Amino acid sequence: MKKSHSPISLRDMGSFHVGGRTVQLHGQPEYHRVLSAGGEPVSVNLNGTYMIEQMYVQYFLPAQPNGKGPLIFWHGGGMSGAAWETTPDGREGWANFFIHRGWDVYLCDAVERGRSGFAPVPEIWPEKPVVQTVDDIYSRFRIGDRVGSYDHDPSRRSAYPNTRFPLNAFDQFTKQMVPRWTHTNEAMIAAFEALLEKVGTASLLCHSQAGPLALQLAARNPDQLRALVAIEPAGIPQIQFDELRTPALIVLGDNIETDNRWRLLREKILQFAATVNSAEVLSLPAIGITGNSHVMMMDTNNQQIAQLIDAWMTRIIDG
Amino acid sequence: MKKSHSPISLRDMGSFHVGGRTVQLHGQPEYHRVLSAGGEPVSVNLNGTYMIEQMYVQYFLPAQPNGKGPLIFWHGGGMSGAAWETTPDGREGWANFFIHRGWDVYLCDAVERGRSGFAPVPEIWPEKPVVQTVDDIYSRFRIGDRVGSYDHDPSRRSAYPNTRFPLNAFDQFTKQMVPRWTHTNEAMIAAFEALLEKVGTASLLCHSQAGPLALQLAARNPDQLRALVAIEPAGIPQIQFDELRTPALIVLGDNIETDNRWRLLREKILQFAATVNSAEVLSLPAIGITGNSHVMMMDTNNQQIAQLIDAWMTRIIDG
Numbered sequence: 001m002k003k004s005h006s007p008i009s010l011r012d013m014g015s016f017h018v019g020g021r022t023v024q025l026h027g028q029p030e031y032h033r034v035l036s037a038g039g040e041p042v043s044v045n046l047n048g049t050y051m052i053e054q055m056y057v058q059y060f061l062p063a064q065p066n067g068k069g070p071l072i073f074w075h076g077g078g079m080s081g082a083a084w085e086t087t088p089d090g091r092e093g094w095a096n097f098f099i100h101r102g103w104d105v106y107l108c109d110a111v112e113r114g115r116s117g118f119a120p121v122p123e124i125w126p127e128k129p130v131v132q133t134v135d136d137i138y139s140r141f142r143i144g145d146r147v148g149s150y151d152h153d154p155s156r157r158s159a160y161p162n163t164r165f166p167l168n169a170f171d172q173f174t175k176q177m178v179p180r181w182t183h184t185n186e187a188m189i190a191a192f193e194a195l196l197e198k199v200g201t202a203s204l205l206c207h208s209q210a211g212p213l214a215l216q217l218a219a220r221n222p223d224q225l226r227a228l229v230a231i232e233p234a235g236i237p238q239i240q241f242d243e244l245r246t247p248a249l250i251v252l253g254d255n256i257e258t259d260n261r262w263r264l265l266r267e268k269i270l271q272f273a274a275t276v277n278s279a280e281v282l283s284l285p286a287i288g289i290t291g292n293s294h295v296m297m298m299d300t301n302n303q304q305i306a307q308l309i310d311a312w313m314t315r316i317i318d319g
Numbered sequence: 320m321k322k323s324h325s326p327i328s329l330r331d332m333g334s335f336h337v338g339g340r341t342v343q344l345h346g347q348p349e350y351h352r353v354l355s356a357g358g359e360p361v362s363v364n365l366n367g368t369y370m371i372e373q374m375y376v377q378y379f380l381p382a383q384p385n386g387k388g389p390l391i392f393w394h395g396g397g398m399s400g401a402a403w404e405t406t407p408d409g410r411e412g413w414a415n416f417f418i419h420r421g422w423d424v425y426l427c428d429a430v431e432r433g434r435s436g437f438a439p440v441p442e443i444w445p446e447k448p449v450v451q452t453v454d455d456i457y458s459r460f461r462i463g464d465r466v467g468s469y470d471h472d473p474s475r476r477s478a479y480p481n482t483r484f485p486l487n488a489f490d491q492f493t494k495q496m497v498p499r500w501t502h503t504n505e506a507m508i509a510a511f512e513a514l515l516e517k518v519g520t521a522s523l524l525c526h527s528q529a530g531p532l533a534l535q536l537a538a539r540n541p542d543q544l545r546a547l548v549a550i551e552p553a554g555i556p557q558i559q560f561d562e563l564r565t566p567a568l569i570v571l572g573d574n575i576e577t578d579n580r581w582r583l584l585r586e587k588i589l590q591f592a593a594t595v596n597s598a599e600v601l602s603l604p605a606i607g608i609t610g611n612s613h614v615m616m617m618d619t620n621n622q623q624i625a626q627l628i629d630a631w632m633t634r635i636i637d638g
Contacts, residue, residue: 007382008329014405014415017494020455022471033449037504038587039532039554040580042459048452049471053495056401062325077354080434082375088332096333097416117497117600121440129471130352133367140361152341152368165624175336175373178436185356212356233590235358242578268357318516 006092007064007065008099017116020054021192025123026028046123051166053184056115057193058107060095062244066102068317069226070199073107074192076208077234078132080114081107082176086208087298089170094205097306102209106199110210111188112181119271129179131241137174140181142255143167143261152208162291164299173298189217196224203227203313211250215239218246227316229309238267239276248279248317249278253292262294280307325411326384326416336435337517339373344442365442372503374510375400375434377426379414379535385421387636388402388545389518392426393511395527396615397451399433400426401495402526406617408488413524413616416625425518429529432497436627448498456493457548460613461574461581462486477560479574481610483549483618492617499528508536524544526549527553530569534558546635551613555587558595566584567598570624572611579587581613602628 030045030157035042058081073095075083084095085281099105111120119125133139138150138157149158164219192214198204203226206214211233218225220243229249250269256262273279274275284292284305292299298304320590347365356363377400391416403414403426419426431437438444451459457469457476462484468477492635511533515521522545524532530552537544538556541564548568569588575581592598603611605623611618620626 006331008332009382010327010329012325014409014411015401016405016409017401017491020494022490025452035449035499035501036528037419038533038556039528039531040578040583042451045455048454049469050450050498051453056495056569058404060550063328067385080436082334082336085377090335092333099595115401115495115497117399118496124609128440130363131365131369133344133364134370135367136364149367171341171370175339176375176434176489177370178434180354180440181449182352182354182507193601195619209355209358212358216356219442234355237357242420261361278485279346283332312368316417 004102006096008096008155010062011062011063013059015056017056018146019111019194020051022049023050023124024049025120028123050119052124053111053187053191054116055111055195056109056194057064060099060105062099062102062104064100064102065104068103068203068314070202071098071103072104072195072202072204073202074110074206074210074214075113076210077199078106078175078177078180078302080109080178082114083295084297087166087302088173088176089166094306096316097209097303098310101310105192106195108195111191112184118181119240125181127181127183129181131179132177134174137139137177138170140251141291143170145255145258149213151264160291162254163293164291164301165293165295166298166300174220185213187211192217193221196221202225203317205229205309206218207231207297211235212237215244219243222246227313231296234265237273244276244278246278249309249312250279250281251282251296253296253308254290255293267298288314325415325419325556327415329379330382331380334375335376336373336375338430338601341370342443343368344439344456347442361386362413362532365439369438369443371438372430372506372510373435374430374514375428376514379418379424381418381421381423383421384423387422387522387633389512389521390417390422391511391521391523392424393429393523393525393529393533394427394432395529397496397499398526398594399428399497400494401433402614404614406485406488406621407495408485410621413621414623416622417629420629425514428515430510431500432502432504437500444500444502446500448500450498451496453493456496457489461572461578462489462612463572464577479610481573482612483610483616483620484612485617485619501607505530508532511536512540515540520545522636524628525549526550526616530554531556534567537567538562541565546632548632550615552588553584555591563595563597565597566633569598569600570615570628572599572601572613572615573604573609600604
């Protein structure tokens with residue numbers, strides 16, 4: 001795997017958790033289990049206090065900041081903050097790109113993903129986690145050209161002929177997928193509100209599932225978000241025109257017209273942008289950039305798209 | 320929260336996943352669910368291929384490396400790579416410390432923790448995840464002075480009088496705990512073998528649950544590990560004398576004699592070190608460093624302990 005080989009100078013880096021609340025369990029039976037190889041059995045007593053719904057945040061503050069404030073990254077469904085790091089084929093991801101551009105970068109694992117942990121299942125969260133198959137990911141992220149385009153044998157997979165996704169690294173890409181739940185939207189928004197409380201006014205770059213949630217976050221906290229970039233939001237919330245003051249850029253990739261779900265989503269998105277003054281749509285194919293998948297931050301032209309986003313955010317913030 | 324405020328210069332940083340294998344599910348019923356707020360319902364078809372047992376690794380390569388090769392971090396049970404980052408009260412953690420000392424640092428989330436994801440439950444992993452209560456963590460990590468020492472009201476908690484754990488940040492600390500499983504030992508070891516295959520001969524710094532697994536890793540891969548530091552290993556595997564060639568340092572904190580489980584573990588550890596030439600024990604109280612908890616990498620004297628470890632590894636590697 002290639003390394004990214006770009007020196008990075010930071011004035012600080014580290015991590016923290018924000019948000020979260022405690023809940024209690026009572027009346028659960030106790031049992032014993034050896035938790036470590038060669039260790040002593042310990043009692044597992046489920047009764048007691050749990051910390052749940054917190055969010056993990058890792059920050060990278062460049063030595064030469066650009067003065068535009070924090071840039072918060074919010075990954076999509078079934079993913080974690082790793083989505084913004086090194087691409088599956090070993091190129092630099094958007095985290096490094098925006099650090100190089102002097103942004104104070106905050107990489108989050110949304111509530112119940114990755115290093116944010118999750119609540120006891122099923123005692124506190126009765127719903128079981130949703131995990132997508134590799135088959136679904138291949139077509140749903142518009143790498144494969146239709147439902148059923150995945151095959152265990154890479155040579156028999158059917159990808160869009162113009163795809164920019166690094167096909168040889170698809171199996172590697174699937175290693176970064178994590179299970180997720182579907183009842184945690186409000187908890188996720190609350191954790192990002194806690195983050196904004198901590199770091200102050202910020203810009204937000206989000207993907208897929210995070211899109212509609214980030215739009216709600218922006219609508220509820222109009223003075224907290226400078227700029228919002230949503231990569232292929234997987235839905236549009238019911239927001240009235242005067243509820244969204246934050247300038248928002250929605251970026252769409254290619255091959256949407258052949259995908260039933262994404263064709264419907266694009267209609268919703270275009271209707272939203274037509275009625276909400278502060279929102280605009282950047283359709284990459286419309287400006288001659290073709291072949292981008294749903295995970296364009298990993299596509300082979302990811303640096304080109306990042307440059308467009310950086311330029312838009314800079315224009316919004318610097319005026 | 321204080322920031323660490325120590326500039327860091329890196330020649331590269333990024334992340335990748337290693338290991339993993341694909342498994343298939345058949346015969347599961349299909350269902351529909353809206354996965355994103357305001358989105359279109361999608362079919363959740365559990366049948367198909369899953370990638371499982373991969374491991375997430377984040378790397379930080381200093382601009383001025385010390386030439387001692389990679390230093391791999393392996394967290395304890397119920398934790399993730401975040402354990403080595405900023406302490407719960409906002410001081411610099413061991414990741415930053417060892418980067419400052421010129422080590423090529425690799426922070427891992429062991430299989431099924433954090434950004435490594437986990438397999439569909441219960442279809443592929445029938446066992447449900449184990450989550451420790453905050454109550455258990457407080458006493459089991461030897462912060463509280465006895466079972467039942469935790470209270471929801473911080474002023475009513477009963478900690479060891481000499482504890483070095485930052486008590487005001489205990490609730491913050493609990494936010495970094497994640498669920499875990501108990502059947503994944505071999506998968507964890509296999510993922511670390513894949514990591515050694517990728518980065519080459521390395522040193523390893525591990526904690527608690529990882530201790531006995533890392534000792535097995537070292538026994539099976541005698542030429543791959545230069546030095547092994549185990550912070551309070553939560554068990555000792557059955558290893559014969561001639562199986563462990565890697566020099567190993569086992570670090571023990573304070574107040575062990577008042578904790579039944581840890582008193583038994585210390586006996587096993589001392590017996591192990593007495594029969595295995597390459598292993599030695601560093602009992603911190605024996606050299607006048609008192610009050611350290613089971614999570615000494617977060618204790619207020621964490622830099623002092625890191626210096627001892629750095630000096631030991633340097634002596635082992637440089638001779």
